[in-house]
Amino acid sequence: MQTLRAIIFDKDGTLFNFHATWAAWAADFLTDLSGGDTNRAQFLGDQLGFDMASQTYAPDSPVIAGTPEEIASHLLPHLPGMSAAHLVLHMNEAAACAPMKEAAPLIPLLDTLKARGLALGVATNDGEHPARAHLQSAGIETRFDFIAGCDSGFGAKPAPGQLQAFARHVSLPPSQITMVGDSRHDLLAGRAAGMTTIGVLTGLALAEDLHDLADAILPDIGHLPGWLDGAST
Known part of the structure; x- marks a missing residue:
C-alpha cells in the first residue's frame, strides 16, 4: 500500500455518532411535520424506517445514507400539497440545527492528523449548507481542506464524484487517499x-455489513492514528 497522504471522511455516523445525533432529531422533525399528531408522526416515521416509540432506525432506513431528495421522496406521497423543493428546504433547515454528538473528540483528533501532514476532507450525502453548519458547530470546519455535500456539484455516494473532486483538490492520486465511512455507500x-477504505462502527452498520468493502474496520475514528502507525510499518 502506498503512503497515505490524505483522508476523506463521511459525516453522519463517522465524524458524528449517527444514533446519538439523528434519533431525537427525527422524532422532533416528524412531530413538527405531522402537526403534533402522534399517530401521523409514527406513520411518517414508518415511511423512513424510523420507530417513534423506541427512536430507532431500521437497518435499511433511507435516512442512513440517502440524500435529502431521496429521503423526501419517501414522505412526499403522504404530504399532499407540499412540493419536493419545500420539503427538502424544510429538512435542510431543521437538520442544520441538529445537536451533533461527536463520535470521538474531534478537535484533538483532527489536529493530530493535520500535524502528520495529512490533507482532510468531508464527503456527505447531506446538503453542503447543513454539513458546514454541523462542522462549524463542532469547531472543526476550518480543519478541512475540502467539504462536499450531495448538492455541491459532484454527485452523491455511492458514486465516486465527491471523492474524485477531493483528490483533484489536494492534487493527490486516489491511491494515496483513504475514505473513512460507516456505510456501504461510503465504502x-x-x-x-x-x-x-476504512469502515467505522459509529453508524448503524455492523462489521459484517462492511467487511467485504473495507481494508480495515475500526470501532470509531479515534482509532485512526493507531491504524496509521500500523499501516506505515
Whole structure:
C-alpha cells in the first residue's frame, strides 16, 4: 500500500455518532411535520424506517445514507400539497440545527492528523449548507481542506464524484487517499475512486455489513492514528 497522504471522511455516523445525533432529531422533525399528531408522526416515521416509540432506525432506513431528495421522496406521497423543493428546504433547515454528538473528540483528533501532514476532507450525502453548519458547530470546519455535500456539484455516494473532486483538490492520486465511512455507500464510493477504505462502527452498520468493502474496520475514528502507525510499518 502506498503512503497515505490524505483522508476523506463521511459525516453522519463517522465524524458524528449517527444514533446519538439523528434519533431525537427525527422524532422532533416528524412531530413538527405531522402537526403534533402522534399517530401521523409514527406513520411518517414508518415511511423512513424510523420507530417513534423506541427512536430507532431500521437497518435499511433511507435516512442512513440517502440524500435529502431521496429521503423526501419517501414522505412526499403522504404530504399532499407540499412540493419536493419545500420539503427538502424544510429538512435542510431543521437538520442544520441538529445537536451533533461527536463520535470521538474531534478537535484533538483532527489536529493530530493535520500535524502528520495529512490533507482532510468531508464527503456527505447531506446538503453542503447543513454539513458546514454541523462542522462549524463542532469547531472543526476550518480543519478541512475540502467539504462536499450531495448538492455541491459532484454527485452523491455511492458514486465516486465527491471523492474524485477531493483528490483533484489536494492534487493527490486516489491511491494515496483513504475514505473513512460507516456505510456501504461510503465504502463503495471509496472503492470506485480507487482509495483505501476504512469502515467505522459509529453508524448503524455492523462489521459484517462492511467487511467485504473495507481494508480495515475500526470501532470509531479515534482509532485512526493507531491504524496509521500500523499501516506505515
